[in-house]
Amino acid sequence: MSTPHPASPEARDRLVLGVVGGSGLYEIEGLQEVEQIALETPFGRPSDSYTVGLLPRDGGLPPVRAVFLPRHGRGHLLLPSEINFRANVHGFKQLGVTHLLSVSAVGSLREDIAPGDVVIADQFIDRTAGRAQTFFGGGLVAHVQMGDPVDPGFSRRVAGAAAAEGARVHEGGTCIVMEGPAFSTRAESNLYRSWGAHVIGMTALPEAKLAREAEIAYAVVALATDYDCWHEVEVSVEAVIAVVKANVALSRRIIRRLAAGLPEATAELPYPRALQFATITDPARIPAEARRRLDLIAGHVLPPSE
């Protein structure tokens, strides 16, 4: 399978679907012409090798290229705090991904979001600590916008695919992203409820911020697995995994249904041009090392060095 350079106009015009699998989703199904690709990045190693292949598309269109990575690694070896989010997103970018679907297990902070329901989260509150949040730094400064952290058009398609596959879908919702790995205290859980949040997880950030910097459209399909501890019963990994396992076939069907309806060209489902007005550093002062490290992410918005 030939892959154009991800920064080339040809690659940026062609829609490529990325899927980052969460707890319980370590493989996807139905891929044709499958390859496993192990990558290195300037930010270290991703969580595992990427599975790359083709998923069928409706309407006589050629299949869509799809790239899958389990964010905790196969066998679930990585804590949320141990995930190298920068390497994971950089790897997706290297493989030409333009649209990244995050699959995530979350706790519910609302009575009306029951275990087994799907939430297409569209806002996040960052309660992580000490995670690398950006590709930038070291002499090249950029500030991307995060007012709308997920891509609305892509998220609508994800919601449509989930509903078509029979899920009970909540379109929109605020996700608290905590550091973990311990689940919340009851006081924290009640505090997050008082903030109006809908669900709680441990991984959507900094993933969404890095996807934005990489100009990859991002959407989350969050599977509610439990009622966090505000609901009186403690959260247990056993309960979370039981719900994920009961819904793993649903998650895979949502991915296939989403892929089937995707257009061929990014013009029909544009990704964010997030870096167009985000860099602030005087191009003449950018260190060569920073230019090299950020070439794939920001090379297209930087004037060439003299």
Ligand SMILES: CSC[C@H]1O[C@H](OP(=O)(O)O)[C@H](O)[C@@H]1O
């Ligand atoms: C196994 S319960 C806690 C664990 O599950 C979620 O992972 P992911 O978002 O990758 O599905 C949550 O964020 C925690 O990492």
Ligand SMILES: Nc1ncnc2[nH]cnc12
């Ligand atoms: N209650 C919860 N808190 C944080 N992350 C979760 N993932 C699944 N359930 C969770």
